[in-house]
Amino acid sequence: MNLQEFxxxxxxxxxxxxxxxxxxxxPVLQVNPLYPGPKQAGPDGERLRLKDPFFFNYALKYCxxxxxxxxxCPSGVKVADLIQAARIKHDHSKPKLRDRMLASTDTMGSxxxxxxxxxxxxxxxxxxxxxxxxxxxIDKHRTFPKYSGRxxxxxxxxxxxxxxxxxxxxxxxxxxxxxxxxxxxxKDLVKVLNALGVxxxxxxxxxxxxxxxxxxxxxxxxxxxxxxxxxxxRKAIIDKGLKVLTTSSTCSLTLRDEYxxxxxxxxxxxxxxxxxxxxxxxxxLEGGAKLEFKPDYHKKIAYHVPCHMERLGWGVxxxxxxxxxxxxxxTLLDSNCCGIAGTYGFKKENYEASQKIGEPLFxxxxxxxxxxxxxxxxxxxxxIEMSTGYKVMNPISILAxxxx
Amino acid sequence: MRxxxxxxxxxxxxxxxxxKLQSKGLDTAIVSTGQNALHxxxxxxxSMQEAPAEIIELFSxxxxxxxxxxxxxxxxLGTFRDAELSLEDIELFKAPKFAKKALVVNLSGFxxxxxxxxxxxxxxxxxxxxxRSINFPELEALAKSPSEMRSVQIARIMxxxxxxxxxxxxxxxxxxxxxxxxxxxxLQDSAVIEQLRKGIPVRVVFAGTLPPSVPGIxxxxxxxxxxxxxxxxxxxxxxxxxxxxxxxxxxxxxxxxLDNHFIEADNFILATGGYFSKGLRSNPFGISExxxxxxxxxxxxxxxxxxxxFAADQPYMKYGVVTDASLHALREGKALExxxxxxxxxxxxxxxxxxxxxxxxxxxxxxxxxxxxxx
Numbered sequence: 001m002n003l004q005e006f007x008x009x010x011x012x013x014x015x016x017x018x019x020x021x022x023x024x025x026x027p028v029l030q031v032n033p034l035y036p037g038p039k040q041a042g043p044d045g046e047r048l049r050l051k052d053p054f055f056f057n058y059a060l061k062y063c064x065x066x067x068x069x070x071x072x073c074p075s076g077v078k079v080a081d082l083i084q085a086a087r088i089k090h091d092h093s094k095p096k097l098r099d100r101m102l103a104s105t106d107t108m109g110s111x112x113x114x115x116x117x118x119x120x121x122x123x124x125x126x127x128x129x130x131x132x133x134x135x136x137x138i139d140k141h142r143t144f145p146k147y148s149g150r151x152x153x154x155x156x157x158x159x160x161x162x163x164x165x166x167x168x169x170x171x172x173x174x175x176x177x178x179x180x181x182x183x184x185x186x187k188d189l190v191k192v193l194n195a196l197g198v199x200x201x202x203x204x205x206x207x208x209x210x211x212x213x214x215x216x217x218x219x220x221x222x223x224x225x226x227x228x229x230x231x232x233x234r235k236a237i238i239d240k241g242l243k244v245l246t247t248s249s250t251c252s253l254t255l256r257d258e259y260x261x262x263x264x265x266x267x268x269x270x271x272x273x274x275x276x277x278x279x280x281x282x283x284x285l286e287g288g289a290k291l292e293f294k295p296d297y298h299k300k301i302a303y304h305v306p307c308h309m310e311r312l313g314w315g316v317x318x319x320x321x322x323x324x325x326x327x328x329x330x331t332l333l334d335s336n337c338c339g340i341a342g343t344y345g346f347k348k349e350n351y352e353a354s355q356k357i358g359e360p361l362f363x364x365x366x367x368x369x370x371x372x373x374x375x376x377x378x379x380x381x382x383x384i385e386m387s388t389g390y391k392v393m394n395p396i397s398i399l400a401x402x403x404x
Numbered sequence: 405m406r407x408x409x410x411x412x413x414x415x416x417x418x419x420x421x422x423x424k425l426q427s428k429g430l431d432t433a434i435v436s437t438g439q440n441a442l443h444x445x446x447x448x449x450x451s452m453q454e455a456p457a458e459i460i461e462l463f464s465x466x467x468x469x470x471x472x473x474x475x476x477x478x479x480x481l482g483t484f485r486d487a488e489l490s491l492e493d494i495e496l497f498k499a500p501k502f503a504k505k506a507l508v509v510n511l512s513g514f515x516x517x518x519x520x521x522x523x524x525x526x527x528x529x530x531x532x533x534x535x536r537s538i539n540f541p542e543l544e545a546l547a548k549s550p551s552e553m554r555s556v557q558i559a560r561i562m563x564x565x566x567x568x569x570x571x572x573x574x575x576x577x578x579x580x581x582x583x584x585x586x587x588x589x590x591l592q593d594s595a596v597i598e599q600l601r602k603g604i605p606v607r608v609v610f611a612g613t614l615p616p617s618v619p620g621i622x623x624x625x626x627x628x629x630x631x632x633x634x635x636x637x638x639x640x641x642x643x644x645x646x647x648x649x650x651x652x653x654x655x656x657x658x659x660x661x662l663d664n665h666f667i668e669a670d671n672f673i674l675a676t677g678g679y680f681s682k683g684l685r686s687n688p689f690g691i692s693e694x695x696x697x698x699x700x701x702x703x704x705x706x707x708x709x710x711x712x713x714f715a716a717d718q719p720y721m722k723y724g725v726v727t728d729a730s731l732h733a734l735r736e737g738k739a740l741e742x743x744x745x746x747x748x749x750x751x752x753x754x755x756x757x758x759x760x761x762x763x764x765x766x767x768x769x770x771x772x773x774x775x776x777x778x779x
Contacts, residue, residue: 017680021439024556024616033545037552071641074438074681272663283665286405313642313661316405316433320637332632335640 011078016043022069022079027337028062031356035062038069042079049086056090064341065215066307081261088219088262095217098136102343103216106208109180116149139351145181145382152183156202166199171236171244175251176208177378185247188400189277195403196289204232209254212343214262223263230267237273245277247396249309249376252276278317278395292404297327302370304333306377318395322374325402331368336361340383362388374398406668407433409775412644413675415440417747417764419627421673423462424772426634433637435644435659441677445620446612447494448477448487449765451758456489459765466630468623469594476500480612481518482525493587493597493619495609500529503582503607509573512539513547516555516614517586538572555613556621559591566596570603582607587618647696653741671775674733675747683749691723696743699726699734701753724751731771744771
C-alpha cells in the first residue's frame with residue numbers, strides 16, 4: 001500500500017522541504033532583486049495564497065518560466081508550475097497592449113506576412129525601434145525576427161502530393177516561428193525526414209501553442225487555442241495513427257506539459273505521440289535507417305540545451321545526432337539560461353536582466369569560438385545571435401546541411 | 405539508447421563512478437532526478453582515513469583541489485571534528501587551538517552564519533575572539549528580499565568584489581592571528597579562496613553556513629562539467645520509473661521523460677541516495693527501494709526505527725539496500741548480476757565502507773572497479 005498516492009498535493013507542493021536548492025539555480029534571482037525567488041514565489045507563497053489570495057505577489061511576473069527550479073528540485077516539486085498557476089488564478093490585471101501584441105504571434109504573423117518586405121524594412125529601422133521602445137516599452141536593442149513573404153503552410157501544401165507518396169508519414173506542428181518567420185527550418189525537417197523515407201503532413205489547422213499567451217496573462221485565449229490544438233492533434237494521432245513532430249523545444253513542452261499542468265486540458269491520450277523531431281530521427285537511425293552525409297563536411301559546433309529542452313530531458317537526442325555527423329567537432333555548453341525566455345526579454349523592463357542572465361553562456365560561446373551554435377529554440381537563437389554575433393542553427397538544419 | 409553503464413543518481417557517488425568509468429573509456433549515462441546532497445556538503449569527506457590518491461587525481465582533473473592530512477576542522481557551531489580528506493576551502497588543524505586570537509567576520513544582514521556560537525566555541529579552546537560585521541552596500545539589493553539573503557546569492561556578489569573584501573577584512577585586523585569567514589566564496593572557481601588567503605596576512609578559516617553549501621555546489625558543477633567533457637551523458641531532470649528484469653539481470657530502464665524509449669546498458673549502478681532523495685522510501689509498514697524492488701534491511705518492529713532521543717544515532721539511518729561482497733544489489737535474496745548499489749542508499753549496511761561522502765566515494769570506486777574487471 002502506498003499511502004503517499006493518496007496524500008499528493010497539486011504540483012507536489014507539500015513535498016517542499018525548504019532546502020532552498022531551487023534558489024541557487026534561479027537565473028532571475030541572480031539579477032533581479034525585485035523577484036522573490038522560486039521558493040518564496042512557489043511553495044512558500046502557495047501556503048499563504050491558499051489561506052487568502054491577498055498574499056498574491058505581483059512580482060511573480062518576473063518568473064521566466066524557464067523551469068530550472070523544477071530541474072533542480074530534489075523533491076519533485078513543480079515550482080514553476082505553481083508560480084504560473086498562481087499568476088493565472090490571481091492576476092486579473094488587464095494585459096497591456098504591448099503584451100497582447102507580443103503574445104499574439106499567430107495574429108501578428110498573419111497580418112505581417114503579406115506585407116513582409118515593408119514590415120521587415122520598417123521594424124528593422126532605428127527610428128521604429130526607438131518608437132517601439134518609447135511607446136510600447138519594447139526594448140530598442142531587440143530586433144524582431146524577419147517575416148517571411150511565404151508561409152511554411154503554403155509551401156508544404158504545394159508539396160503535399162509528393163509528401164503523401166512516402167511510405168511512412170508523420171504530422172508536423174511547425175509553430176508560428178517556422179510558419180511566419182523562418183520556413184527554412186520546416187523545409188530542412190522535410191528534407192531530413194524525406195531522406196529517411198518519411199513524408200510530412202500538416203495538422204488540420206494548428207494554432208499557436210499559446211505559451212506566450214499563458215506567460216502574458218491571457219490564459220483565457222490560451223485555453224481556447226489549446227483546446228483547438230488538442231482537437232487537431234487527436235485527429236492526427238488517434239484517427240490517423242500519426243506521430244506529431246515539432247522543431248521547437250518550447251512548443252513541445254507546452255503541448256505536452258503546460259496544457260494539462262497550467263490550462264487543465266487533458267492530453268493524456270496523445271501526449272506520448274507528440275515528440276521533438278530529433279528524438280524521432282534518433283529512433284529511426286537506431287532502428288537501422290541510414291542517412292548519407294557529405295564526405296567533406298566540417299563544422300565546429302557548440303550545443304546549447306534550451307531550458308525547456310532540459311526540462312523535457314531530450315537534449316541527449318540532439319547531442320547524439322550532432323555527434324554522429326562525420327566531420328563535426330562537438331562541444332556541449334554548460335547548462336545556463338540565455339536570458340530571453342520568449343517574450344520576456346523583449347520587454348524594456350526585463351532587457352537588462354535578460355542580458356545579465358545570458359552572460360555566462362555568451363562568454364562560454366566566445367571562449368569556444370564555434371563555427372555555429374546549435375540550439376532547439378527560436379528565441380534562444382535570437383538572443384544568442386544578437387548578444388554574441390555567432391550564428392545559431394537548429395540541429396535539424398545542421399543535419400539537413402550535412403546531408404549528401 | 406544503449407550505454408555500457410547507466411548510473412542512476414547524479415550526486416557525489418554517481419558522479420564519481422561516472423567520472424571513473426568514463427575516463428576509462430566506457431560510454432556511460434547518469435540519470436539524475438533533481439540536485440543532490442553535495443548541496444549540503446561540509447567540504448570534508450567523512451570517514452576517509454586512508455590517503456586516496458585515485459580520488460585526488462580524479463577530482464584534480466575536474467579542477468577540484470583536495471588535500472589530505474589527519475587533523476581537526478572547525479564546525480559551523482564552533483565545535484571541532486576529526487577530518488582528513490577535504491576541499492581546499494577547509495583548513496585542517498593539528499589541534500583545536502589553531503590561533504591565539506581570532507577575528508570572526510560576518511556580513512551585515514546574513515543570518516545563516518553563526519558568529520556568536522563560533523566565538524563561544526573558540527573561546528572554549530582558549531582562542532580569544534572578536535566578532536565584527538562588514539556592511540557591503542553591494543548586498544543591499546539582496547537584503548530587499550530577506551528570504552533570499554542566502555549563501556549562494558551572497559557568494560555571487562562576494563566573488564565579484566573579492567579585492568574589496570580583502571581590504572575590509574584587513575582594516576578590521578589588529579593583532580589577531582586568524583580570521584574566520586563564512587563559506588560564501590568561490591561559487592564558480594576556487595581561485596577566490598586562494599586569493600583571499602593570499603590577500604589576508606593571517607590564517608583564513610572558512611566556517612559552514614546553512615545550506616546550500618557554496619563549496620558543495622562548486623564541486624557538483626565541476627564534477628558534472630568534467631563528466632560531460634569526457635563524453636558522459638548527464639540526463640538532468642529525469643526519473644527512472646521502471647526496470648526490466650530478465651533472469652537475474654536488468655536489461656533496460658524506462659524513464660519519465662523518455663517513456664517508451666528504454667535505456668539499455670550492460671551494467672547499472674544505483675546511486676539514488678537515502679530517504680531525502682527517495683532512493684529509499686518508507687511508509688508505516690516498511691522501507692523499500694522503488695526502482696528495482698531490492699531487498700532492504702530494516703527492523704520489522706517499527707518502534708525500533710527511532711531512538712526517542714532526538715540527537716542520538718537513529719536506527720533508521722542504518723537501514724539500506726542489501727548487497728553482496730562486490731556490491732551487487734540483492735533482490736529476493738539473490739544478487740542481480742549487473743546492478744551495483746553505491747552511496748547512501750547502502751545506509752549502514754556496509755560499515756567497512758564508511759559513511760557520508762566517504763561511503764559515496766569508496767563504494768563508487770569499488771563498483772566501478774568491478775565493472776571494469778568484467779569488461
